[in-house]
Amino acid sequence: MDFLIFKAPILMVQASMDGILLGVLFALVAYGMALQWGVMNIINIAQGELVIMGGYIAYFMYTAGIPPAFGVIVSPIIMYFIGWSLYKTIINRVVERDMFISILATFGISILTQQLMNFVFGADVVVAQSNFGTTMLFDYSVTLPNAKIFSALVSIVFAVALVLYMKKSKLGRAIRATSQNQRAAKILGVDTEKVYAATFGINAALCGVAGSLIAITFTLHPYIGLPYTVRSFMIVIIAGLGNLPAVALSGIGLGVFEEFADYILGTEFRIAAVFLLLVVILVYRRFKLSRKREYLK
Amino acid sequence: MRNLKLSIVLLSGFLLAFSSIAFAKVKGDTITLGAAVSLTGKYSTNGKNTKNGYDMAINRINKLGGVIVGGKSYKFKIIYYDDESNGGRAAQLAERLIKQDGIKYMLGPYSSGMTKAIAPVTEENKIPMVEANGASRSLFTKGYKYLFAVLSAANQYLEVAIDLAVEKNGGKGVRIAMAFEQDAFSQDVKIGVVEAAQRTGSEIVIDDNLPKELNDMAATLSKVKALKPDVLVVSGHTKGALTAIRQLSEMRVNVPMLAMTHCDAGKLSKQHGEKAEYALCAAQWHKSLTYEDNYFGNGMDYDRDYTAEYGSAPPYQSAESSAALLVWKAAFERANSFDTEKVRDALAKTDMQTFYGNIKFSNTGQNIAKPMVLFQVRCDGGKCANKVVAPTKWASAKLVHPVPTWSNR
Numbered sequence: 001m002d003f004l005i006f007k008a009p010i011l012m013v014q015a016s017m018d019g020i021l022l023g024v025l026f027a028l029v030a031y032g033m034a035l036q037w038g039v040m041n042i043i044n045i046a047q048g049e050l051v052i053m054g055g056y057i058a059y060f061m062y063t064a065g066i067p068p069a070f071g072v073i074v075s076p077i078i079m080y081f082i083g084w085s086l087y088k089t090i091i092n093r094v095v096e097r098d099m100f101i102s103i104l105a106t107f108g109i110s111i112l113t114q115q116l117m118n119f120v121f122g123a124d125v126v127v128a129q130s131n132f133g134t135t136m137l138f139d140y141s142v143t144l145p146n147a148k149i150f151s152a153l154v155s156i157v158f159a160v161a162l163v164l165y166m167k168k169s170k171l172g173r174a175i176r177a178t179s180q181n182q183r184a185a186k187i188l189g190v191d192t193e194k195v196y197a198a199t200f201g202i203n204a205a206l207c208g209v210a211g212s213l214i215a216i217t218f219t220l221h222p223y224i225g226l227p228y229t230v231r232s233f234m235i236v237i238i239a240g241l242g243n244l245p246a247v248a249l250s251g252i253g254l255g256v257f258e259e260f261a262d263y264i265l266g267t268e269f270r271i272a273a274v275f276l277l278l279v280v281i282l283v284y285r286r287f288k289l290s291r292k293r294e295y296l297k
Numbered sequence: 298m299r300n301l302k303l304s305i306v307l308l309s310g311f312l313l314a315f316s317s318i319a320f321a322k323v324k325g326d327t328i329t330l331g332a333a334v335s336l337t338g339k340y341s342t343n344g345k346n347t348k349n350g351y352d353m354a355i356n357r358i359n360k361l362g363g364v365i366v367g368g369k370s371y372k373f374k375i376i377y378y379d380d381e382s383n384g385g386r387a388a389q390l391a392e393r394l395i396k397q398d399g400i401k402y403m404l405g406p407y408s409s410g411m412t413k414a415i416a417p418v419t420e421e422n423k424i425p426m427v428e429a430n431g432a433s434r435s436l437f438t439k440g441y442k443y444l445f446a447v448l449s450a451a452n453q454y455l456e457v458a459i460d461l462a463v464e465k466n467g468g469k470g471v472r473i474a475m476a477f478e479q480d481a482f483s484q485d486v487k488i489g490v491v492e493a494a495q496r497t498g499s500e501i502v503i504d505d506n507l508p509k510e511l512n513d514m515a516a517t518l519s520k521v522k523a524l525k526p527d528v529l530v531v532s533g534h535t536k537g538a539l540t541a542i543r544q545l546s547e548m549r550v551n552v553p554m555l556a557m558t559h560c561d562a563g564k565l566s567k568q569h570g571e572k573a574e575y576a577l578c579a580a581q582w583h584k585s586l587t588y589e590d591n592y593f594g595n596g597m598d599y600d601r602d603y604t605a606e607y608g609s610a611p612p613y614q615s616a617e618s619s620a621a622l623l624v625w626k627a628a629f630e631r632a633n634s635f636d637t638e639k640v641r642d643a644l645a646k647t648d649m650q651t652f653y654g655n656i657k658f659s660n661t662g663q664n665i666a667k668p669m670v671l672f673q674v675r676c677d678g679g680k681c682a683n684k685v686v687a688p689t690k691w692a693s694a695k696l697v698h699p700v701p702t703w704s705n706r
Contacts (some may be wrong), residue, residue: 010525020517115337123341125535127543128570134549143522145547218512219539223339227510262516268479268506270516 005263010141015259021148023255025213027248029228030157030235031162032206038241039179039199040095042102046186047232048225050204053113054079054211055220056121059128062215068128071212072154076205082248083204087197095196110225117222131218151213158209162202163244175199323401323635328364329374330625331400333415335389335407338382343562343614347407347430349607350618351375357592358622364443370628373622380406384414391418400424401637404621407614409433409451409482416444416541425641427624429617432581434485437661445644447620447653449669452489453483454579455530457671457687458556459493461577462528465554470498471527474552476505476517476541478533486558486633487530504527507533514540518550528554535563538578546572546703553699556671561612566674566681574676575700582613582653583670583685585693592623593652620653673697 033047044050057070057078090109094102132146165259166172177185178195186192210228214220235254239246254274261273323329332351335344355373363370376398380387387406395418403419405412405428412431416439419426425443432451436444437687447612462471473494477487494501502524505517518541521529529552531541538559545555546569560566560578584596593599599619603611624647632643648657648666655666671687675694684694 002522004523011519011523015516018513018519022513022515035322118337118339118341123339125539125563127539134547136549140549141522143548143550145544147547212560219536219543221339221536224510224512224536227512230510259516263520266505267476267511267517268508271508271510 002264002266005260010138011017011263013138014142015190015263016256017142017144017146019256019259020143020252021152021255022246022258023252024152024155025210025217026228026231026235027251028206029210030232030239030251031159031244031247032210033232034236034239034241034243035175035206036199036203037236039175040091040196041099042091042095042106043099043233044203045103045106045229046113046225047203047207048228048230049110049113049117049205050079050083051211051214051228052220052222052225053082053117054204054208055209055215056117057208057214058215059121059126059220062128067130068212068216069130069132069150071128071215072158072209075208075212076158077208079208079211080201080205083207084197084201086204087200091128091200092193092196100173110229114222114225121222123222125219125221127219128215132216145217147216151217154213158206159244159248162206171195171198175282234274237278238281249295303383304683311697323371326363326369326371327374328371328402328629329398329400330402330404331376331378331394331398333380333387333394333406335380335411335412336379337376337380338380340382340407343430343612344380344382344407346612346614347618348377349603350429350611350615350652351622352618353603353606353615354592354622357619358626361592364626366629366635373626374691376400380411381523382408382411384410387411388414388418388641391415395422395424396420399582401635402625402626402640403427404618404633405431405446409436409485410480412436413481415595416441419443423637423641425637425644427621427628427644429621430614432485433481434488435481437659437663439553441662443641445624445658446662447624447656447664448581448617449667450663451485452492453551453669454486454489454558455532455556456489456493457575457669458577458579459490459497459499459528459532461671461687461696461698462554463497463499465696466527470494470500472500472502472524474503474517474521474526474529475501476503476507476514476529476531476533476537478507478511479509479532479535483532483534483537490530503698507537512536512540514544515548516528518544518548518624521552522548522550525554528552528556530556532558538563538565539568542573542576544571549703550603551702555700556558560672561675562614566676570679570681571676571706573674574681574706575697576674577696578672578674578683580613580670580672580683581667582616583672583683583691584611585685586654586691588650588652588654588671590623590649590651593619595652599652616653620651620656623651624649624656638645 055073057075058068062068092103130147135144174190174195178192235251239250262270334348359372363372378390403426407430409431412428427445429447434450434452477483503520538557556577558579565573584600586596589595628643632639632640657666659665673682673686675684685691688698
């Protein structure tokens with residue numbers, strides 16, 4: 001236990017800001033996962049690998065001399081088609097089966113993409129430089145990398161755009177209809193096959209955006225996808241499916257919680273603290289549910 | 298038809314049986330060594346560096362007369378398997394090399410983890426292994442008799458940096474911030490730093506253990522900003538080094554001395570350019586050291602020849618791997634025999650100089666004759682290079698201390 005953060009309250013500002021900026025990014029990845037989970041009932045274990053793949057697209061642009069920040073435009077376009085093709089070749093065979101099969105299938109995809117990325121880009125840890133500089137507040141005592149602020153803003157823009165798209169567009173309505181009741185949607189003339197392919201594509205595109213933001217804020221490595229999968233899984237578990245504001249809130253909350261846990265409990269307990277929180281929330285939920293008779297079986 | 302199938306099976310069985318004999322330890326004028334190296338998976342870059350080092354050395358030794366045993370010249374050959382960066386697989390492959398391929402002499406894999414997986418197998422079969430890429434201290438505390446490491450142990454990596462900081466502080470103890478990943482290697486580096494702190498009367502003000510999945514050090518660095526230690530020590534493989542430099546520069550954290558590991562493996566000066574300037578890095582070897590041998594000349598010669606052969610400058614992982622072969626050659630010649638026990642005893646008595654450094658093994662198989670080097674990243678007009686600053690005997694540049702603040706860079 002360390003109480004440095006209480007002795008120097010300015011660290012609380014720093015920790016909260018770091019947590020929020022981190023959480024928004026995680027929330028974007030989690031939103032993709034929630035969407036896909038809700039619509040297709042698939043838990044995508046390869047989520048993190050899609051993120052890293054998107055990151056490598058930005059890194060590839062960076063090595064070609066293009067500013068990597070443009071990755072947030074290019075990467076989702078390429079990733080959409082990668083997601084779409086993954087659906088058409090593999091996922092469409094497992095989407096109607098039980099969840100266990102789809103977990104196995106996406107686990108396979110995750111191993112395959114890790115090895116492919118290793119083969120194509122090598123096993124080195126790489127970074128793309130944005131050279132965005134730093135925002136300094138309170139006389140240098142709170143320093144925020146502009147790259148992180150940029151990534152938080154981009155995440156928010158994409159999330160808002162997606163919500164509007166889901167509400168207003170024809171495909172968005174079809175996706176929501178399918179998620180509510182797949183059979184009914186089919187009877188009413190929704191091409192669910194097309195909806196599934198688009199959903200998988202949209203999820204991959206969101207991962208692409210997040211990946212290119214990670215390329216300029218953190219580091220890339222073919223095998224570093226798992227933390228993103230786990231984190232988004234947890235955010236979705238806490239927020240529930242199909243509830244975007246909750247996803248955003250739980251993403252940010254988790255980010256801030258993690259930073260504070262780092263200061264108070266120590267860095268080594270940071271991730272343990274997050275898992276502990278998950279357990280507490282699940283137990284609390286169960287307790288709440290058991291008080292409502294209609295949920296009891 | 299059935300007979301045909303049966304005869305094919307029998308025939309391939311025979312072929313298999315004989316092929317393993319054909320690979321056995323010494324046949325004709327060839328000495329065959331075995332190695333499981335990571336050619337795929339997360340260690341594949343350094344696995345490749347290791348293999349390049351081995352290959353370069355056997356080509357050189359074979360070209361310059363080979364190994365002379367009993368008045369006859371023998372050539373080296375290596376059977377490689379890919380351990381897929383997986384410890385379990387590495388141990389399996391070591392079994393296969395020894396039991397099926399009849400290998401009697403082993404070369405080490407890449408990384409402490411893989412070496413730890415293989416060592417029990419070679420030990421059980423009494424097969425001597427010279428390894429060049431397993432620095433973890435625990436390899437040398439288990440009483441292994443057939444394991445010989447040409448590199449310095451992990452706890453020696455950053456001790457020098459603490460000594461240097463104390464020296465710059467007029468011999469008084471310093472305040473140290475530590476950020477170490479939770480893996481065998483980094484924790485061993487930490488042991489060395491903690492010992493150095495106790496020895497010099499220094500105080501440890503931050504002690505963060507980074508989880509393996511972590512790629513954000515913002516919290517640790519904010520603590521550094523608040524507590525203003527004299528030295529920040531980071532060890533978390535290439536990911537740790539690259540993350541630390543990225544966030545130190547982006548968060549504008551000023552610290553008088555920054556000491557790290559894995560700077561050259563992470564191509565720090567290339568990937569981060571001037572942001573990485575003034576970082577102090579521990580390395581097993583640097584080309585500017587003036588050690589020499591008859592096969593590679595000195596470090597500069599090695600650097601030139603390696604670059605000509607593989608198109609990029611040799612990281613220390615390649616240099617130490619090449620040195621392992623020089624150790625094998627000398628041991629065979631001193632034993633003047635192919636008997637594994639005699640060769641093992643000859644290995645234990647090794648006391649030689651190679652281009653990579655002096656090599657002399659302690660009872661536990663650890664090389665005790667070679668110091669670590671510390672270099673500092675220095676930039677000149679956007680071009681950054683690693684300059685040796687310690688030990689002073691080889692220093693090619695003066696240590697810049699304290700590191701200029703970000704606003705003055």
